[in-house]
Amino acid sequence: MKFDAIVVGSGMSGAIAAKELCERGLKVLVLERGKNIDPSEDFTDMVMPWDYKNNNMVPEDEIARDYAVQSQCYAFNETTKHFWVKDSEHPYSTPEDKPFTWIRGYHVGGRSIMWGRQTYRMSEMDFEANAKDGYGCDWPIRYNDLAPWYDHIEKFIGVAGSNEGLPQLPDGQFLPPWEMNDAEKLFKARVEQKFAGRKVIIGRNANLSVAQPHHIELGRGDCQNRSICERGCSFGAMHSSLSSSLPAARRTGNLTLITDAIVHSVIQDPKTGKATGVRVIDQNTKVGKTYEAKIIFLNASTIGTAQILLGSANEQNPRGLANGSDQVGRNLMDHTYGLATVGVLPDGPNTFARGRRPTGLYIPRYRNVTEEADGYVRGYGFQGGLSRSGGRPSATSSGIGAELKEKARKFGPWTVFISGFGEMLPNPENRVTLHPTRKDKWGFAIPHIECAIGPNERKMAQHILADGRAMVEAAGATVVHQATEPGTPGLGIHEMGTARMGHDPKTSVLNRFNQAHEVPNLFCTDGAAMSSSGCQNPSLTYMALSARAANHAVELLKEAKL
Amino acid sequence: MPDFAQDFAKMDRRAAMRNIGLLLGAVSMPTLANCVEAAQAPGALDEPRLKLLTAIADTIIPVTDTPGAVAAGVPRLLSGLLANWASAETRKELVGAIDAIGQLASAGSFADLPFAERTALLRAYDTAAIQYAPPRGPKLTGIAALLAGPPTANPAYLRLKSLIISLYYNSEIAMTQEIEYEHIPGRFEPSREITATTRPYAGVGGLY
Numbered sequence: 001m002k003f004d005a006i007v008v009g010s011g012m013s014g015a016i017a018a019k020e021l022c023e024r025g026l027k028v029l030v031l032e033r034g035k036n037i038d039p040s041e042d043f044t045d046m047v048m049p050w051d052y053k054n055n056n057m058v059p060e061d062e063i064a065r066d067y068a069v070q071s072q073c074y075a076f077n078e079t080t081k082h083f084w085v086k087d088s089e090h091p092y093s094t095p096e097d098k099p100f101t102w103i104r105g106y107h108v109g110g111r112s113i114m115w116g117r118q119t120y121r122m123s124e125m126d127f128e129a130n131a132k133d134g135y136g137c138d139w140p141i142r143y144n145d146l147a148p149w150y151d152h153i154e155k156f157i158g159v160a161g162s163n164e165g166l167p168q169l170p171d172g173q174f175l176p177p178w179e180m181n182d183a184e185k186l187f188k189a190r191v192e193q194k195f196a197g198r199k200v201i202i203g204r205n206a207n208l209s210v211a212q213p214h215h216i217e218l219g220r221g222d223c224q225n226r227s228i229c230e231r232g233c234s235f236g237a238m239h240s241s242l243s244s245s246l247p248a249a250r251r252t253g254n255l256t257l258i259t260d261a262i263v264h265s266v267i268q269d270p271k272t273g274k275a276t277g278v279r280v281i282d283q284n285t286k287v288g289k290t291y292e293a294k295i296i297f298l299n300a301s302t303i304g305t306a307q308i309l310l311g312s313a314n315e316q317n318p319r320g321l322a323n324g325s326d327q328v329g330r331n332l333m334d335h336t337y338g339l340a341t342v343g344v345l346p347d348g349p350n351t352f353a354r355g356r357r358p359t360g361l362y363i364p365r366y367r368n369v370t371e372e373a374d375g376y377v378r379g380y381g382f383q384g385g386l387s388r389s390g391g392r393p394s395a396t397s398s399g400i401g402a403e404l405k406e407k408a409r410k411f412g413p414w415t416v417f418i419s420g421f422g423e424m425l426p427n428p429e430n431r432v433t434l435h436p437t438r439k440d441k442w443g444f445a446i447p448h449i450e451c452a453i454g455p456n457e458r459k460m461a462q463h464i465l466a467d468g469r470a471m472v473e474a475a476g477a478t479v480v481h482q483a484t485e486p487g488t489p490g491l492g493i494h495e496m497g498t499a500r501m502g503h504d505p506k507t508s509v510l511n512r513f514n515q516a517h518e519v520p521n522l523f524c525t526d527g528a529a530m531s532s533s534g535c536q537n538p539s540l541t542y543m544a545l546s547a548r549a550a551n552h553a554v555e556l557l558k559e560a561k562l
Numbered sequence: 563m564p565d566f567a568q569d570f571a572k573m574d575r576r577a578a579m580r581n582i583g584l585l586l587g588a589v590s591m592p593t594l595a596n597c598v599e600a601a602q603a604p605g606a607l608d609e610p611r612l613k614l615l616t617a618i619a620d621t622i623i624p625v626t627d628t629p630g631a632v633a634a635g636v637p638r639l640l641s642g643l644l645a646n647w648a649s650a651e652t653r654k655e656l657v658g659a660i661d662a663i664g665q666l667a668s669a670g671s672f673a674d675l676p677f678a679e680r681t682a683l684l685r686a687y688d689t690a691a692i693q694y695a696p697p698r699g700p701k702l703t704g705i706a707a708l709l710a711g712p713p714t715a716n717p718a719y720l721r722l723k724s725l726i727i728s729l730y731y732n733s734e735i736a737m738t739q740e741i742e743y744e745h746i747p748g749r750f751e752p753s754r755e756i757t758a759t760t761r762p763y764a765g766v767g768g769l770y
Contacts, residue, residue, distance in 0.1 A: 048745060049764070050734040055639070055725070060649035179752040225750040227765070350756050355747035356765055390762030391741040392731045395724035396692050396711055400622045401681050405630075405740065408731070411762050 003029040003256065005553070006278055006293040008263045008308065011110025013526040013542040014299030015241035015249065016153070020550035021297075022254040026557075029291055030246075030255065031280060033262040033300075034085075034106030037113070037242060043232030044079040053078050072491065073103045075114050075230040083107065083114050083230070092303075092447045093435055100449040101490035102303060108259060109241040110301065111493070112539075114230040117205045117238055117358065118383065119159045120536035121150050121170045125369070130532050133377045136331065136426030137502040139531045140512035143170070149544035156248075157239035157543070158215055160359070161204030169364040169381075169536070175209045177202045181353040183345060183386040183414040184361055187475045191363075194474040197370030203359035203383065206239040206539075218247045227356035238358070260284055264444055265312035266296060266321055266522060274562075275321075275522045281442050295521045295553050295562060298499075299546070302332070302527035306432045306498035307447050309509075322499070322516035327509050329432040331497040332451050333533040336380070336422035336461055338487035341468030343477030345386070348414030352388060360385035363418065363471070365535055367463065376459040378425065380535045382468065384418030416477050420464030421492065423535040425456050430489075432498055451489045461486050494538050496527030514549035521562045525549045605645035611657065612641055614664050617673035621680045622723060623730050628740050634733035636726055643725065656725070659718040663687065688723070691716035737764055 004026035007018045014030065021028045049056075056078045063071045070076055070084035083105045094100045105111055124143040130136040147170070154173040161174040180188065180202055188200035207223040208215055215221075220236035220243055229238045236243035249255040261280040267290065269276050277292035298305045306329040312321035320328050360383055367379035389412030393404050430452065434445035453461075465482060472479055502508020505517035514529050516522040525546035527538060534541075556562045607615060616637040623631035631637070644653050664672050666683045675683070697713040714720055730736050737743035743764040754760075 046745075048734070049732040049737060049743070052732065054643060054647040055729055055732060057643075057647055059647045060652055064649070178750060181752045225747040226745070349753075351753045352756055352760070352763070353750065353752050354754050354763060355744075355750035357750045387765075388762075391764045393727060394711075395720045395727055396714060398689060398692060400685055400688050400723075401624050402626045404727075405623060405626055405628070408741065409761055411756055411760075 003027050003291065003293040004557075005029070005295045005297065006031060006291055007297040007299055008278065009033075009110065009299035009301065009304070009526065010108050010241055010246065010257065011299065011301060011526075012112040012115065012241065012539050013546045014297065015109070015112065015245035016543045017297045017299055017523075017525055017546040017550050018255060019245045019249040020547045021554065022249040022252040024550070024554040025252075025254065026554065027254050028249065028256065029293065030249075030257045031261045031263055031278065031291070032108050032110075032257065032259045033283060033304075034108065034110075034259065036259045037108045037232075039232060039234065039242060042082060043234050045226065045228050045231040045234050047079055047231075069101055070103055072101055073114075073493065079228075079231050080114060083232075089441065091438070091440065092449055093438060094449050094451075098450055098452045099488045100451045101488045102449065102495070103490065103493050104301065108246070108257070112240040112245075113232055113242065115240075115539060116493075116537065117207055117229060118362070118537040119154070119157075119161070119204050119206045119540045120362075120381075121172055122146075122534045122536055122538075122541050123168050123170050125168055126532065126534040126536075129378060129534075130426070135377065136532050137500060137504070137507045140501050140503045140508075145512070146541070146544050146548065149548040150540065152547055153540060153543045156214070157206050157244060158208045158212065158220075159204055159206050159540075160209040162202055164199060164201055164364075166199065166364055168366075168369045172204075174204070175212070178205070178209060178357050178359050180361070181386060182349040182351045183388070183416075186345075186349065187361070187386055187416060190475045191471050195366075195371075195471070198366050198471075199364055201362050201364065203362045203385075205359035207358045208237045211237070215244075218244055218251075220244060223358060225355035225357060227358050229358055261289075262442060262444075263300065263308055264442075265308060266298075266519075268312070268314060268317070268321060268519065270314070270316055273519060275519050283442065286442060294557065295523065297546075297550070297553075298522070298524040298528070299526040302495045302498050303432050303447055303449065305524055305526055305528040307434065307444075309499060310432075310434050311444065317518075322509055322518045322522060324518055325505060325507055325509060327428070327500055327507065329498050330428040330430070331426035331500055332430040332432055332449070332495060333424040333426060333497040333530070334451075334489045335424060335492035335494045335533060335535060336420065336453065336457055336464070336486040337492035338419065338483055339422070339461055339464045339468065340384075340417060340419040340481070340483045341465065341472050341479060342481040343416045343472035343475070343479045345414040345416055345475065345477040347476060348386075348388070352390075352411055361418070367460075374459065374463050376456045376463070378423040378456070378460070378535070380420045380422035380460060380464050382418045382420050382464075382471075384416065386414050386416045388412050388414045414477075416472055416475060418468050418471065419483075420461075420468060421535050421537075422457060422460045422464055422486075424489075424533050425454065426497055426500070426532055427454055449490075453486065453489060457486070494527070494533070496530040496533055496538060499524050499528035500531045501529050502531060513552040514545055515553075521553075523549050523553055605653070607641040607644060607657075607660075611660055612637060614671070614673045615640060615660050617675075617680060618660065618663050618684070618722075619726050619730075621677070621684045622726050624677065624681075629735050631726055631730045634730050634735040636729045636733070639729050640725055643729075652721075655718045656722050659716075659722040662719065687716075687719070691719045691723075731764065 131138040223237040310320040363382035365379040499509040619631035
């Protein structure tokens with residue numbers, strides 16, 4: 001079968017690439033390694049709490065057997081279990097002293113179904129960072145190259161947010177923001193008063209606060225404030241490949257989607273050096289097949305994309321395809337995760353918020369912006385929120401019987417929770433390779449992931465905790481819990497960097513339009529392309545890079561340059 | 563604590579009728595179906611233990627002006643969890659916690675004690691259980707430590723209590739009569755006054 005373009009992966013970035021290519025008239029084949037998702041069957045957002053199977057807990061033996069890694073994600077439970085891979089079927093290896101938590105789902109839409117929906121632009125200072133402090137390679141683009149594409153994606157997916165005028169966190173094309181509750185307003189006032197230059201803003205999220213006509217056309221509606229987004233949203237109110245980008249691609253009539261098709265490698269014509277297609281194996285029948293196209297987009301997710309490039313080694317490229325630089329698989333990054341501070345506010349307002357808002361607070365980066373850092377480069381942002389307990393007594397609070405029920409009818413105090421997400425530097429020793437001997441059940445070498453935080457991240461983590469405590473206390477709250485160290489790399493679920501963009505083919509894999517330096521009709525626009533990680537949640541940037549690269553690829557095709 | 567009879571006398575007729583109906587098992591069909599299915603699974607509790615667990619659940623979350631854990635089906639649902647969710651280790655721990663409460667009565671069976679006596683015994687047991695104790699097992703860090711909370715004197719009992727609470731407050735009875743629950747809130751209202759009659763809203767999923 002022949003297509004104009006093949007997109008490998010139907011997740012966050014792949015579905016956007018497919019949509020943009022389809023809308024420009026290309027016949028596009030999307031290959032998804034996982035199963036199909038039927039929203040009427042697979043979305044569990046209408047399951048009432050009293051109808052939960054096993055009280056929404058996955059059986060313990062099943063977790064131990066099949067989900068030892070995936071179960072570490074906060075969104076993993078009985079109603080979402082089918083959206084996560086079985087670790088037993090999809091193994092990877094790490095050195096014993098360097099655990100890496102690779103959280104993922106193989107199905108149409110990938111992690112765009114379960115994502116946290118926080119949506120932030122990277123800024124000029126993020127794109128300049130590598131050039132300025134010398135870590136990693138210089139980004140071949142700057143903020144202005146991506147700004148129109150950020151506009152384009154925000155408008156399409158729908159992002160609720162407030163305009164703040166902050167250079168380190170550019171404003172965008174926002175839907176009306178969610179509001180802070182009264183305690184959050186108090187927290188904001190007290191923190192901003194104590195720390196000039198720090199801002200507490202409402203989290204920017206890809207949920208439709210007010211659906212626009214172009215959203216409604218795709219069958220999407222307003223967010224209902226349920227905050228069970230990771231079960232799949234029957235209202236189509238959160239952006240996912242299923243709710244927005246794939247339907248947009250499909251309505252062009254140019255989309256073909258094939259599921260259960262695991263891409264093993266990219267086929268390269270030894271004469272022209274161009275990619276001619278991909279080899280796939282059906283995950284159920286294990287039958288092999290090839291598909292051909294004029295251009296290929298790799299959006300298999302950061303580690304998956306590295307695995308495909310490394311697995312595409314041929315006679316001329318024994319180290320892997322597009323890997324003359326030896327950077328494929330290297331510079332694996334995540335964000336430091338789990339650096340949480342929790343406090344109780346004794347003098348909070350006597351109000352509560354009704355509805356379960358699908359976002360929290362955000363404190364944009366200020367270290368190495370308005371405030372100096374304590375011996376490290378880059379910075380971090382905080383996510384969090386204030387809420388009050390009630391409606392469910394804790395087993396460890398005193399009292400049983402009528403007393404316990406009575407307690408649950410009272411609102412508890414306001415609790416403040418903030419957690420720092422720190423930028424991780426590109427480090428070539430943090431890398432994905434193919435395991436020399438171990439194979440998965442389809443006969444492909446499993447990824448071997450070697451990744452650990454370095455001295456810059458360790459110093460930053462300490463500062464995150466100190467700042468977290470200081471801000472919680474500045475709000476008048478008493479700290480009741482604080483993390484002591486970041487979670488294992490991977491837990492941020494922001495892995496990126498394994499096929500970085502750069503000016504120089506000797507030190508980078510992709511050029512400024514996400515084209516492989518060495519294979520001009522091969523593009524990669526997932527997290528692998530990232531030259532640095534910023535501290536912002538990265539999905540928006542992957543989508544903007546995808547749309548920009550797709551636009552460029554079509555122009556090159558029209559000019560017969562590919 | 564007011565006993566059931568006193569509570570009953572204070573209730574208005576209409577509420578009383580509703581609660582009697584619930585006690586007799588006129589709860590919603592899906593919940594009942596879940597209970598029956600769960601209780602029939604292999605590995606569920608035998609009848610004497612189920613009777614003991616029923617007494618424990620009834621003591622921790624009794625009938626007051628609203629139905630308690632028994633009307634909400636908690637004993638059978640928990641028995642179902644032991645069969646379908648718990649690992650062998652967890653099952654042993656939870657069954658041990660149930661049996662340990664069975665030993666609290668100096669003579670006869672805990673399950674056969676009058677409500678007031680059961681409550682007095684279990685209240686003292688509960689107070690001892692929640693005391694801080696030096697941690698056992700591996701040191702927890704990060705979110706795991708946050709979720710686990712401080713180490714306590716009787717973690718097996720507290721795990722049992724926690725499941726009873728969770729099953730009750732996820733039940734249709736609790737979510738429609740004890741607290742407020744809206745599956746589809748629609749709008750977000752950031753600021754609502756709390757009055758003497760405001761009940762907390764149950765949150766499911768998400769941090770906020």
